[in-house]
Amino acid sequence: MTNNASVDILNDILETLIDSKHGYEKAAEIADRDALKNFFSRRAASRSAMSAAVRNAIIDLGGKPEDDGTILGSAHRVFMGISAAVQDNDEAAIEAVDKGEEHLRKKFEKALDDEDLTASAQTLLRNYQGELRADGRLIDYLEDATS
Template sequence: MSTNTDISKLDDLIHTVIDSIKGFENSAEDVPDGRFASFFRDMARERREVVQTLQAQSRALGGTPTDQGSVAGTLHRRWEDLRSALGGGSDKAVIEEVERGEDYLKEEFERAMNDTNISEETRAVIRSCYDSVRRGHDTARDLKRQFEGAM
């Protein structure tokens, strides 16, 4: 186990969670009738706490944690902005995108928790953050199912 491996894994997760924050903020603005805006803002706030926890662990290990999302996340948000501008921004479409992003984030955290190359200390921090990720994922999944059931 290497401190550099831990820092690298933490930075990967930080990028992804920052993408999640920005996605929730975009979704709060894009949802057509605003009925999910409060949920999206709450999730963005909760994810900021996750980023702070991951950044603190990186600093404790001697890292200089990022405060930027990924290029892929930025490109995805621009695509969503374009789709919304072209009339594809229904509540259902926004919820589907949020749920898709939550699937990805949850998988990233699960991969990190199963990485045998990171220390138990870092794994414990990641696991504590995973609770928030799982709650957000499950809520987004349930919202998506509500839309599917309404069809």
Template sequence: MIGSDKDISTLNSLIKTTIDSVNGYQESAEAVESERFKSMFRELAQDRQQVVPKLQAEVSRMGGNPEDDGSTAAAMHRGWVDLKSAITGRDDKAIINEVERGEDYIKGKFEDALNSGDLSPECRNTVQQCYESVRRGHDRVSELKHAMEGTH
């Protein structure tokens, strides 16, 4: 099946952002001090990694060339930009704040795609399935951040 350019473009954009979030989780897992947070970030990276091939398969099914890399360092999405500085300080709370910003960003991108009304039903179904994983990850990080706000 040949998909619309809009479907393929949207899916490829979501692939890039999803790969960026996998990389962000992996960097965060290496940077945090808490073993609990390390484990959680590794688990979330693994969950998010499972989203990528689903999106890529849909692009291929539509006759497009799926992205296989995140965005370039210069254009890395806004949500993960400050992660490096938080990691440098090795402050778990700062890292979690930046991870949550990244999660807000990716969740928003998936919601924008779903709410656009521009996607074919098949493409929308794939995005919706992947969004469920994104939403769960977002909610876990958000709960963690809010639980930590009472500390310090």
């Protein structure tokens, strides 16, 4: 367990959380129903709070937090806009968010399996893992309801 390894792992998570926040913001933008817009906006705020906590953990470990998401995340948001143009906006938003959430959950699992992650970083990620699972179940429900 080294601080440098934990910083790298947490920065990878941070980039994906930033992508998730932007993805939820894009979903709120393209969704038609106000209830979905509100749901996506609340999730974006949650991802912003998670990002802040991870950013602080990186600083506490002596690292420099990433400022941006990934190129893949940017491409995914462009795809969301294109999908919304050719299918139901609500359905496109939910499908895109579902894919992003699955990716984020896998990143968390991979990070938590890494033996180089410090105990404090593991605790932080485990604290958010339950919320991610609950969000995934809600999104699956929304996906089933709109199909």
